[in-house]
Amino acid sequence: MECAAxxxxxTLDYARAYSLDRRVVIRPxxxxxxxxxxxxxxxxxxxxxxxxxxxxNLERQPSLSSALEALHLDPQRRSVWEASLAKLAGxxxxxxx
Numbered sequence: 403m404e405c406a407a408x409x410x411x412x413t414l415d416y417a418r419a420y421s422l423d424r425r426v427v428i429r430p431x432x433x434x435x436x437x438x439x440x441x442x443x444x445x446x447x448x449x450x451x452x453x454x455x456x457x458x459n460l461e462r463q464p465s466l467s468s469a470l471e472a473l474h475l476d477p478q479r480r481s482v483w484e485a486s487l488a489k490l491a492g493x494x495x496x497x498x499x
Contacts, residue, residue, distance in 0.1 A: 417466075417467060420496050422496055423495060425439055434447060434449045435447075450482065453483075460496065470483060
């Protein structure tokens, strides 16, 4: 049995553009930020430095892959970001356009 993050990770289409769901509000916190989905009433903590800004500008990128490439992350760090994005997609915080 696979964990939810592994399943969600496979469903991300890196060739497509993604956007923050319009029902999501991001609030800065001392330990990062909280993404609150007003539709599901679910809060998700954003612990990765820079993730809040990344999400706010996500739809400006032509694809999820190009958005990640613009960060110039090393392979290990990119893997962490991909896992975070998969969880956010599973929580309906982001979605493909």
